Structures are given as C-alpha cells and as structure tokens.
C-alpha cells in the first residue's frame with residue numbers, strides 16, 4: 001500500500017457522453033440535436049465525420065457493460081440524449097417513451113452487473129428544436145423552464161435507481177466554444193467583434209448565466225420532490241486547467257494565473273458557492289456579464305451536493321499589458337506551454353488543449369477545496385490522448401503504456417490530495433471507456449481504454465490501460 005490512499009468505498013469507473021458513443025441518430029423517435037446539425041456544416045469537424053454511427057453504443061449496451069465489468073469498474077458515468085427523451089425538447093412537447101425505456105433498461109442492466117450509474121443530464125447535445133425555436137441558451141427564461149421540465153422527466157423515470165446526478169457537463173465549453181469561437185455547436189461567432197455601435201461579445205456570458213439558473217432550477221426540483229425518497233445527490237461538472245505563473249517572481253503573472261482560474265472555473269463555481277460572479281470578471285466584462293436577481297441567487301447559491309471535476313491540462317500564464325479585446329474570454333493574458341525558465345509544462349498529446357501534469361491536478365483540487373470550503377468532489381473526467389495514436393498498427397496501439405503511466409501519475413496525485421492535503425474526494429471516472437467521436441477533432445483523437453475499430457464494424461479491443469487501471473485503484477483504495 002503506498003503512503004497516500006483513497007478512502008474506503010471510493011467509486012471509480014469510466015465516463016462517456018451520448019453523442020460521442022451512441023450513433024442511431026434517428027432511431028426510436030430521436031430527433032436532431034444541435035450537434036447533428038453542426039456536424040453537417042462543412043469544415044466544422046476535422047475529418048468531416050459526425051456521431052451518426054460513433055461506437056454504435058445504442059445497439060451495444062450489453063457489450064459496453066461487459067467491458068466495464070472486465071475492467072472491474074464500480075461506476076459508469078454516461079449522459080442522456082435529451083432529444084431521445086423529449087425529441088423536440090420543450091415542456092409542451094411529447095415525451096418519447098421508447099427513448100426513456102432504452103435508458104431505464106440500461107440502468108437496470110448496469111445494476112444487474114453491479115455497476116453504479118452516474119447520469120449527466122446535458123453533455124452538449126441540446127435538442128435542435130429548442131435552438132431553432134428560441135435560440136437555446138440565449139433565451140434564459142425558456143431554456144430554464146425546458147431544462148427543468150426535462151430534468152423532472154428524468155428524475156421521475158429513474159427514481160431511486162440513480163443516486164448520482166450531474167446537471168451540466170462543462171458549461172464553459174458550451175458557452176465559449178459554442179457562442180464565442182464557434183468551434184462547438186451551435187457554432188455562433190456572430191458578435192465576436194465590435195459592431196458599429198461599439199458593441200462587444202455578450203452571448204457566451206448570457207449562455208453561461210442560463211446554464212447556472214437552469215442548474216439551480218433542476219437542483220431545486222430534485223431537492224423538493226425527489227431527493228428525500230430517492231436518496232441521491234446532484235451537482236454540476238466543471239472543467240478547468242491548472243495554471244502556473246510564467247514568471248513566478250512577477251506579481252502580475254501570479255495574479256494573472258489566478259485570474260485565469262476565475263474566468264475558467266469560478267465563473268460557475270463562485271455563483272454556486274458564493275452567489276456572485278468573481279470580481280475579476282465583473283471588472284473586465286462590466287455589464288456584459290449578466291446580474292443575478294435575488295431570486296436567482298437563492299436558486300444558485302448552495303446548489304451543489306458535490307463538485308464534479310473534469311481535469312486534463314495545465315498552462316503557464318503571462319499577463320498582458322494591453323487592454324482586453326472585447327471577445328477575450330480568458331482574463332486578458334497569454335496561455336503558454338513553456339515558462340520563463342524554459343520548462344515545458346507537459347508532453348504534447350493529440351489534442352492541442354491537453355498537456356499532462358499530474359502535480360497540477362493535485363494543486364487544482366486543493367485550490368478548489370480551499371476556495372469552496374471543502375466540498376465533496378467526484379472527479380467526473382480525466383484521461384489522455386497520444387499524439388499519433390491513431391496512426392499506430394493495432395498491436396502497438398493496444399500496448400498503451402503512456403496511458404497506464406498517465407493514470408498512475410494522476411491517481412497517485414489524487415491520493416496525495418486526499419491523504420496529505422485533506423481533500424474530500426470520493427470518486428473518479430476515467431475518460432473514456434471507449435475511443436469515441438471527439439467533437440471538432442472527429443475520430444482521429446482516441447481517448448479510450450478500449451480501441452474501437454471504426455472501419456471494422458465498431459469491434460472493441462481493450463487496451464493495456466483497461467487491464468491496468470483497476471490494479472492502480474486497488475493499490476490506493478483503503479480496504480477498511
């Protein structure tokens with residue numbers, strides 16, 4: 001047993017998301033989501049692909065559960081496709097019984113295999129009907145009501161079978177990449193530059209505000225009407241990279257490194273734990289950042305039973321001397337991979353946004369724990385890709401020693417955060433069970449502990465990491 005440890009009963013497993021694995025986009029009554037539409041726009045996805053087939057998991061639930069069992073997983077985090085449950089999305093639209101039954105059976109099958117389900121209600125695939133009808137997240141009042149209704153349909157359908165609920169996955173990504181850079185669905189960049197009136201980017205901040213209020217409304221619905229009888233917990237999943245100052249001796253870089261954390265994480269974390277946006281964001285964004293009404297504060301403040309943490313990367317941060325651009329969303333600073341002393345933060349991966357640095361994981365979870373008063377954490381995603389993994393011959397690709405090392409480093413860092421730094425962490429979901437549709441990067445980027453042969457009928461081949469990860473947890477989780 002290593003000196004550091006994870007607590008008894010620690011829940012570990014894997015995470016996936018509906019659009020990335022399911023395929024079957026028009027089966028059993030499912031309608032388009034904004035990602036179906038986004039993928040049809042030429043140039044949006046690196047390899048011109050889509051989630052039309054993906055891992056075909058809609059038809060292979062038994063195979064996926066068998067893989068989870070083989071790995072020894074205790075839990076599985078997956079997301080529901082809103083447009084399978086309520087194809088057009090809205091509170092007055094019909095509920096699709098076939099969609100509900102598909103997931104109810106899946107949850108029953110997971111339980112039969114001894115695997116705890118953890119459900120994400122929204123992992124980016126908004127029903128396109130709501131985007132077309134009223135602009136999706138840009139229409140706060142409509143979006144909040146429709147999300148609350150969808151959440152209630154789900155709470156009702158699964159009842160006590162599901163103990164872990166996540167409202168939104170990485171609202172930063174949906175807000176910034178969906179409404180500022182246009183990289184993600186719904187692909188909006190329309191107000192990125194200054195207009196003739198000197199207007200500036202507002203949409204990502206409006207979308208973010210809608211996510212927060214919708215999260216609060218769903219949590220209130222759960223706590224008022226389901227939690228006591230069903231006995232579950234509910235939270236939000238936030239992504240965030242660790243930051244180190246480019247020059248640790250320059251107070252402006254030290255300050256910028258914290259400001260980057262605030263723009264990326266506290267944007268959502270502070271309203272949930274403190275009922276307000278960070279001062280640094282208000283200072284830079286002024287009234288482009290929406291104000292909370294007293295009713296909204298009451299809804300949002302205190303709305304996490306646990307903090308869902310996705311973590312992948314660390315960066316060096318250098319302050320800027322110039323005034324922020326209107327479309328700046330990082331806090332007026334430079335994000336670098338090399339610091340003033342020439343140190344590299346971590347090796348390159350297939351994804352430009354990912355640089356492994358396990359110590360950054362430990363530092364970030366401690367920073368979050370200190371800032372938010374020691375909440376309970378579930379790590380809801382962590383994992384890596386390898387530059388060029390997709391080009392390797394199958395036998396080499398299955399020997400993914402780099403991924404085994406990655407998990408050793410990160411799980412060890414988490415055990416240090418728990419045993420030495422006193423962080424209350426109770427679970428970890430590796431990203432991902434399967435290679436899958438990596439959004440704008442298409443199928444070139446592989447994150448799975450299982451190779452999926454897209455050219456060979458979606459056949460699954462467990463990689464070495466699928467066999468190794470359980471033994472790493474075995475070393476760290478306390479038996480008594």
Ligand code: NCW
Pocket residue numbers: 017020169170173181310353381431438439
């Ligand atoms: S794309 C992304 N990911 C990966 C994805 O597969 C998963 O669904 C997400 O929850 C793995 O984990 C998350 N994160 C987006 C990274 C940010 C890209 C930053 C671009 C800067 C402009």
